[in-house]
Each structure stands twice: as structure tokens, then as C-alpha cells.
Amino acid sequence: MASLPFVVDKGCCSLVGNRNYSLPFLSFSVKNSIFKIKATRKDYGQVGGADSDGDGDAIQAAINKTHKLLAVQKQLINQIAERRKLVSSINNAVNDAEFSKQGDGSFPSLESAEGRGSDTFEEGYAPDFLSGSSHDVSVDESQEDPSPTISEDYDEHTNQIGKALIFENSVDYTSSKELITPPSKQVYHNELPPFLSAASSSTPQYEKYERLKDSKVEEPHHEAKDVYVKNPPLAGANVMNVILVAAECAPWSKTGGLGDVAGALPKALARRGHRVMVVVPLYGNYAEPKNTGIRKLYKVDGQDMEVTYFHAYIDGVDFVFIESPQFRHMGDNIYGGNRTDILKRMVLFCKAAVEVPWHVPCGGVCYGDGNLVFIANDWHTALLPVYLKAYYRDNGLMKYTRAVLVIHNIAHQGRGPVDDFAFVDLPAHYLDLFRMYDPLGGEHFNIFAAGLKTADRVVTVSHGYAWELKTPEGGWGLHGIINENDWKMKGIVNGIDTQDWNPQIDIHLKSDGYTNYSLDTLQTGKPQCKAALQKELGLPVRNDVPLIGFIGRLDQQKGVDLIGEAVPWIVDQDAQLVMLGTGRPDLEQMLRQIESQHHDKIRGWVGFSVKTAHRITAGADILLMPSRFEPCGLNQLYAMSYGTIPVVHAVGGLRDTVEPFNPYEESGVGWTFDRAESSQLIHALGNCLLTYRQYKSSWEGLQRRGMTRDLSWDNAAENYEEVLVAAKHHW
Numbered sequence: 001m002a003s004l005p006f007v008v009d010k011g012c013c014s015l016v017g018n019r020n021y022s023l024p025f026l027s028f029s030v031k032n033s034i035f036k037i038k039a040t041r042k043d044y045g046q047v048g049g050a051d052s053d054g055d056g057d058a059i060q061a062a063i064n065k066t067h068k069l070l071a072v073q074k075q076l077i078n079q080i081a082e083r084r085k086l087v088s089s090i091n092n093a094v095n096d097a098e099f100s101k102q103g104d105g106s107f108p109s110l111e112s113a114e115g116r117g118s119d120t121f122e123e124g125y126a127p128d129f130l131s132g133s134s135h136d137v138s139v140d141e142s143q144e145d146p147s148p149t150i151s152e153d154y155d156e157h158t159n160q161i162g163k164a165l166i167f168e169n170s171v172d173y174t175s176s177k178e179l180i181t182p183p184s185k186q187v188y189h190n191e192l193p194p195f196l197s198a199a200s201s202s203t204p205q206y207e208k209y210e211r212l213k214d215s216k217v218e219e220p221h222h223e224a225k226d227v228y229v230k231n232p233p234l235a236g237a238n239v240m241n242v243i244l245v246a247a248e249c250a251p252w253s254k255t256g257g258l259g260d261v262a263g264a265l266p267k268a269l270a271r272r273g274h275r276v277m278v279v280v281p282l283y284g285n286y287a288e289p290k291n292t293g294i295r296k297l298y299k300v301d302g303q304d305m306e307v308t309y310f311h312a313y314i315d316g317v318d319f320v321f322i323e324s325p326q327f328r329h330m331g332d333n334i335y336g337g338n339r340t341d342i343l344k345r346m347v348l349f350c351k352a353a354v355e356v357p358w359h360v361p362c363g364g365v366c367y368g369d370g371n372l373v374f375i376a377n378d379w380h381t382a383l384l385p386v387y388l389k390a391y392y393r394d395n396g397l398m399k400y401t402r403a404v405l406v407i408h409n410i411a412h413q414g415r416g417p418v419d420d421f422a423f424v425d426l427p428a429h430y431l432d433l434f435r436m437y438d439p440l441g442g443e444h445f446n447i448f449a450a451g452l453k454t455a456d457r458v459v460t461v462s463h464g465y466a467w468e469l470k471t472p473e474g475g476w477g478l479h480g481i482i483n484e485n486d487w488k489m490k491g492i493v494n495g496i497d498t499q500d501w502n503p504q505i506d507i508h509l510k511s512d513g514y515t516n517y518s519l520d521t522l523q524t525g526k527p528q529c530k531a532a533l534q535k536e537l538g539l540p541v542r543n544d545v546p547l548i549g550f551i552g553r554l555d556q557q558k559g560v561d562l563i564g565e566a567v568p569w570i571v572d573q574d575a576q577l578v579m580l581g582t583g584r585p586d587l588e589q590m591l592r593q594i595e596s597q598h599h600d601k602i603r604g605w606v607g608f609s610v611k612t613a614h615r616i617t618a619g620a621d622i623l624l625m626p627s628r629f630e631p632c633g634l635n636q637l638y639a640m641s642y643g644t645i646p647v648v649h650a651v652g653g654l655r656d657t658v659e660p661f662n663p664y665e666e667s668g669v670g671w672t673f674d675r676a677e678s679s680q681l682i683h684a685l686g687n688c689l690l691t692y693r694q695y696k697s698s699w700e701g702l703q704r705r706g707m708t709r710d711l712s713w714d715n716a717a718e719n720y721e722e723v724l725v726a727a728k729h730h731w
């Protein structure tokens with residue numbers, strides 16, 4: 001029997017004989033393990049049509065060949081199955097290591113998860129408070145994406161526990177000589193799922209698919225970081241699904257540092273190979289996210305509230321936006337409204353966010369609740385670990401899902417009267433988690449307290465702040481709980497987004513006379529930015545005056561009033577001062593007043609402008625941060641990377657990150673002072689100005705050390721990973 005070379009294309013498999021016979025068209029699908037053999041009479045006729053005398057023989061020969069071909073196909077199918085098993089076993093080996101404590105080895109299935117409503121919980125697992133908590137509303141048929149259905153098989157591509165959501169329009173997949181695992185195109189329609197691109201790229205099957213895949217992914221405004229696709233996951237066997245949940249996320253929504261962290265940390269975790277999602281409210285009409293068509297109802301204060309899920313995939317991260325009338329147009333007032341308004345918004349947000357891994361297919365596949373860790377942030381999402389426990393884990397659901405709570409600022413706790421408990425919709429015995437007493441507030445309801453108690457792990461944003469939180473002064477009434485939970489607490493210093501905050505590529509320095517610069521071009525680039533800033537703000541354009549900057553929320557925390565007290569001294573120094581901020585009306589008024597009193601030297605910009613923040617960071621020589629407390633602080637990190645010298649109160653993260661200048665050893669990156677007092681600020685700033693004016697080489701050394709520091713999120717992400725792993729193994 002002559003060998004029959006294969007001619008393979010993506011849609012079908014045809015075979016050509018050595019006598020130019022066209023052999024029967026065969027197609028099969030590996031999807032759902034159903035194989036279809038199509039051989040029409042016409043096809044057979046063509047096979048035998050070469051020799052009319054030998055029609056019978058030819059047909060018989062063709063039939064024999066077809067049988068052989070079928071055997072070959074069967075063999076190929078078996079090989080595919082073997083490959084699938086191999087990939088599956090690789091993934092399972094990873095998962096097994098993580099889930100070895102699981103007992104029966106079973107995973108919670110998405111099927112039961114899908115049932116999230118009371119009618120589909122297992123008998124006896126239907127918590128009263130959950131029934132009606134979320135309902136399927138509908139999937140909008142008009143959306144481009146087809147409705148997902150549950151596939152019959154476990155899909156090893158998804159690294160997913162439970163049944164995978166597969167889109168109906170998936171194409172049949174045919175074999176080739178080079179066996180390629182059915183491409184995720186079947187499952188992910190036009191994009192490579194994030195966890196696959198990094199986590200699984202080391203397996204040959206995926207590498208082959210890499211070459212085949214349509215490289216077009218949704219990339220609205222960031223460039224793809226395909227560089228990561230080729231590397232094996234840095235996280236190794238610890239690869240997991242991570243969902244960061246926050247009330248704000250840059251660049252879409254930001255009132256301060258939380259937005260920056262929510263926009264940047266997930267990308268760093270994704271670079272380590274994790275499958276990472278951010279869940280955030282949709283406050284406006286953003287360009288990037290697309291409506292998934294998936295809608296749900298959640299009860300808040302007895303009323304059904306509808307949410308719709310939007311999705312964007314950017315820089316290896318799934319961004320899921322929760323749209324609801326409650327969030328619409330709140331972008332400039334994220335924490336605004338009265339106490340119960342914001343409480344209800346956060347109840348809705350947390351209820352919807354905790355079920356995102358069940359409902360929202362990202363690249364076609366839901367995250368599922370196995371091998372999953374949530375990262376909640378501040379009091380706004382501190383209800384998430386509570387809901388995870390009360391609604392799900394107490395009821396045998398989401399058994400393998402964990403929650404880490406990050407403290408960015410303990411000063412805001414979600415406090416209210418004990419009666420507020422009614423809004424959070426929890427079983428009565430949960431009240432004790434929220435009930436607090438302190439001498440100032442008396443008995444009250446405290447959301448941060450409940451979150452800290454229920455989270456599997458707690459992170460705060462610097463080592464210094466982790467220590468301060470345990471003191472009565474730094475814990476703001478929660479120090480007792482924090483001390484009790486010290487065993488699960490860790491300080492991790494924030495990083496910075498080196499794409500957004502990088503003087504070499506900063507998009508805000510590309511116009512109006514500003515320029516990008518690096519360490520090599522610092523001596524020309526930075527003065528140019530300084531001149532552009534002075535010009536833009538209408539200050540005298542002089543390179544010889546030190547330009548001092550401040551950027552931040554105008555409140556008690558940031559110590560902006562201390563700068564106000566130091567203004568008479570500052571203007572006597574022949575220096576310029578530029579302040580940007582928004583917040584307390586009296587402090588906003590202070591900014592306006594000092595500007596009008598010293599119009600030739602001071603600008604007080606009241607408002608929120610990301611562009612201006614970048615330009616001040618580049619154009620200023622010195623950045624002041626006299627914060628009374630500062631959990632981490634990002635502006636001093638941004639300043640350092642732009643060659644701008646920080647002068648800071650040595651507290652919290654500022655102490656951790658600003659090593660004081662030592663003129664004898666020529667070390668350090670800035671100046672610090674020990675007490676939040678204007679006299680101390682003046683003393684430190686005085687030394688700084690002296691060095692600026694008289695010790696140029698020391699100044700350049702300070703700039704160089706700041707600019708060459710690794711301030712990226714990559715180190716922090718590795719530390720977060722340790723916490724996530726610890727949470728995962730916490731039972």
C-alpha cells in the first residue's frame with residue numbers, strides 16, 4: 001500500500017493518493033469528542049472514476065484505503081487524546097501540589113457555582129440570605145459575543161477547575177502531522193488568554209499555538225507585552241488566579257494612590273505568570289471595556305439592583321468593570337454622597353465582585369473559584385472577605401477561594417451606627433465581627449474591622465506602617481484587632497508603574513516645551529522641563545531658583561498646613577513653590593491665598609490633574625511630603641525616578657523609602673525630618689537648599705541614586721505572591 005501524504009489545513013483534513021486520486025473528504029471534530037466522517041457517493045465516484053472496467057475493484061480499493069485512513073485518523077485522534085492527557089497531567093501536577101490538602105481531590109464545579117441562586121444550591125446549602133441575592137438577568141443576545149455554553153469536558157487549556165464555558169461558534173478542529181493541542185481560538189475567540197500566554201508558554205503545544213494564533217488582541221491604548229509570552233512563568237508552581245477588587249483603578253478612575261496600585265500591581269502579578277483580573281466599578285463611558293452582555297441582580301437594602309459586566313484585556317490583565325446606575329457618573333465623587341449611599345454602593349460592588357469568577361468569561365473562560373485568591377483593598381472592599389465567608393465558604397461553596405485584604409489607609413474604616421448592619425445583609429451572628437467600641441466613637445459598626453478578622457491574610461503598604469498600625473496612635477482604634485491578627489499580616493512597599501511614571505517615555509512631557517529625559521540627559525532634560533513648568537504656570541523662568549513641589553490630597557494626613565506655615569521662610573529663600581491638590585475647603589483656600597500673596601513665587605493649583613502632577617514631578621527640583629502619617633506614599637517614589645529630591649517626614653512608608661542624605665558617605669536619596677512640625681520641615685528643607693546651591697556634585701549623586709533605584713512593582717509582586725500562596729494554603 002502506497003503511503004498517502006496528508007494535505008492539512010485548519011478547517012478539514014483531505015488526503016491525496018499517489019495516483020492523483022481524490023480521496024473521500026473526511027472531517028472530524030475533537031470538540032466534545034464527537035467525530036464526524038463525511039463520505040458522499042459523489043466522493044466515491046470520483047475515486048473510482050479513473051477506470052470504468054475496474055469500477056468494482058477501484059471502489060473496493062478505495063473503500064479499503066478509506067478503512068486504512070480511518071485507522072490512521074483513529075491513531076491520530078488517540079495521539080491527540082494522549083497529548084491532551086499530557087497537558088492535563090502537567091497542569092494537574094501543578095494543581096495537585098496546591099490542592100494536596102483537599103481530601104477527596106474533587107473540585108467545586110462551575111455547574112454548581114453557576115447555580116448561585118437558591119434553587120440550584122445543593123440540598124441544605126441554600127442560605128436564606130443568599131437566595132435572591134443574585135439572579136441571572138439575561139445575556140444580551142445583541143452582543144457580538146455568542147452565549148457561552150458549558151462544555152462537556154474539562155479543558156486543560158483553561159487551567160480551570162470545573163466545567164469550562166465554551167462559545168458555540170468554535171470551529172471544528174482537525175488534526176495535522178504536527179499535533180497541536182486544539183487551539184484556544186476554539187475557546188477564546190480572538191485572544192490568547194492571559195494565563196496561557198505566560199503560565200503555559202513553556203509547553204510545546206502552546207508554543208506551537210503561539211505561532212498560529214492571531215496576534216491581534218484587544219489593545220485599546222497600551223502596547224501588548226508579548227515579551228512576557230515567551231518566558232516561563234516566574235511564579236513557577238505557584239501560578240494561580242488572582243482577582244484584585246478596588247473602588248478605583250487608574251487610568252480610568254483615581255482619587256489617589258489606591259487607583260495607581262490597582263492599575264499597576266495586577267500587571268506585575270500577570271508578568272509573573274498568574275492569571276490576573278481587576279474588578280472595579282464602571283463610573284463613566286470608558287473607551288476600552290466592552291459590554292459582555294451578562295447582567296445580574298443583587299439585593300441591596302431589600303431592593304434588586306442590576307449590574308452589567310464590562311470587560312477589557314490589557315497588558316495581560318483582565319479588567320472587569322461593574323456597571324450599575326449606582327456607580328454611573330460617580331467618577332469625580334467615588335466616595336461621595338451620604339454614609340448610607342456609599343455603604344450601599346460598596347455592598348453592591350462587593351456582592352457583584354465576589355461572583356465575577358463564576359459569571360464573567362474572560363477570553364471565553366470564567367476564572368472559576370478553584371485556585372483563586374481575591375485581593376481586596378481598604379474598607380470599601382473589606383466586605384468581600386466577609387461575603388466570601390458568610391455566603392459561600394460557610395455553605396460549602398468557593399471552598400478553595402481565599403481573600404487577602406490590603407490596608408492602604410486605616411484612617412478610613414467604613415464606620416457608622418450599629419444599625420448599619422442591616423444594610424450589609426448578613427446572618428445575625430456576623431454582627432459581632434463589625435461591632436466595635438472606642439472611647440471617642442462609642443459603640444459602632446466598623447467594616448474594616450470585619451474585613452481584617454475574616455481575611456485569610458492582611459497586607460499593608462510598607463514595613464513602617466505595618467509597625468505603626470499596631471500602636472494606639474497608628475491603628476486608629478483598630479490596633480487591637482491588628483495585633484491579634486499579627487500572624488497573618490505583612491508589610492510590602494508599593495512599587496511604581498514604570499510605564500506611566502518614567503521620564504524617558506512620559507506622555508505628559510511630549511508637548512508644551514517639556515521633554516523626555518533619562519539619567520544620561522538629566523542635565524539638559526530636567527532644566528527644560530523646569531523652564532516649561534515655570535512658563536506654563538506663569539512663574540519667572542529661572543533655572544537658578546530651586547523649584548519646590550507638592551502634590552496630594554489636601555487633608556490632615558498630608559501635612560499641607562505645615563507647608564503653609566513655612567511659606568514666609570520659603571519665599572525668603574528665593575525659591576519657587578508649586579502646589580497641586582484638592583480636598584478640604586479650608587486647605588484649598590489656603591493654596592489660593594498663598595498664591596495671591598506671593599504671585600511671583602508661588603502657584604497653588606486647586607484641582608485634580610494627572611498631567612500637571614507628572615509635569616510638576618519632572619520640572620521640580622524638590623518634592624515636599626510633610627505627611628503626618630503615610631502608609632507608603634507614591635509621590636516620593638515618582639520624584640526619585642524623575643531626579644527630583646524628596647524632603648519628607650520620616651513616617652510609615654516615607655521612612656522606608658527615603659534614605660536620608662549622608663554627606664560624608666555620599667549616600668541617601670533625600671532629606672527626612674522626625675516630627676510633623678513646620679520648624680522641622682524648614683530645617684530639613686534648609687539643608688536640602690544648601691546642597692542644591694553649593695554642592696552640585698552631591699546633588700547629582702542624590703539624583704543618580706534615586707533614578708537608578710529599582711522602584712518597579714516586580715519586587716513587590718514577588719512579595720505579594722508569597723502572601724497569596726500563604727493564603728491559598730490557609731485552612
Ligand SMILES: Nc1ncnc2c1ncn2[C@@H]1O[C@H](COP(=O)(O)OP(=O)(O)O[C@H]2O[C@H](CO)[C@@H](O)[C@H](O)[C@H]2O)[C@@H](O)[C@H]1O
Pocket residue numbers: 255256257258260261408409461494551552553580581582607608609610613630631632633634635653
Ligand atoms: N490633585 C491631584 N492631581 C493629580 N494627581 C494627584 C492629585 N493628588 C494626588 N494625586 C496623585 O494621587 C496619588 C497619591 O498617592 P499617595 O500614595 O501619595 O497617596 P494616597 O494618600 O492617596 O494613598 C494611600 O494609598 C497609597 C497606595 O497604597 C499609599 O501609598 C498612601 O500612603 C496612602 O495614603 C499620586 O499618584 C499622586 O500623583
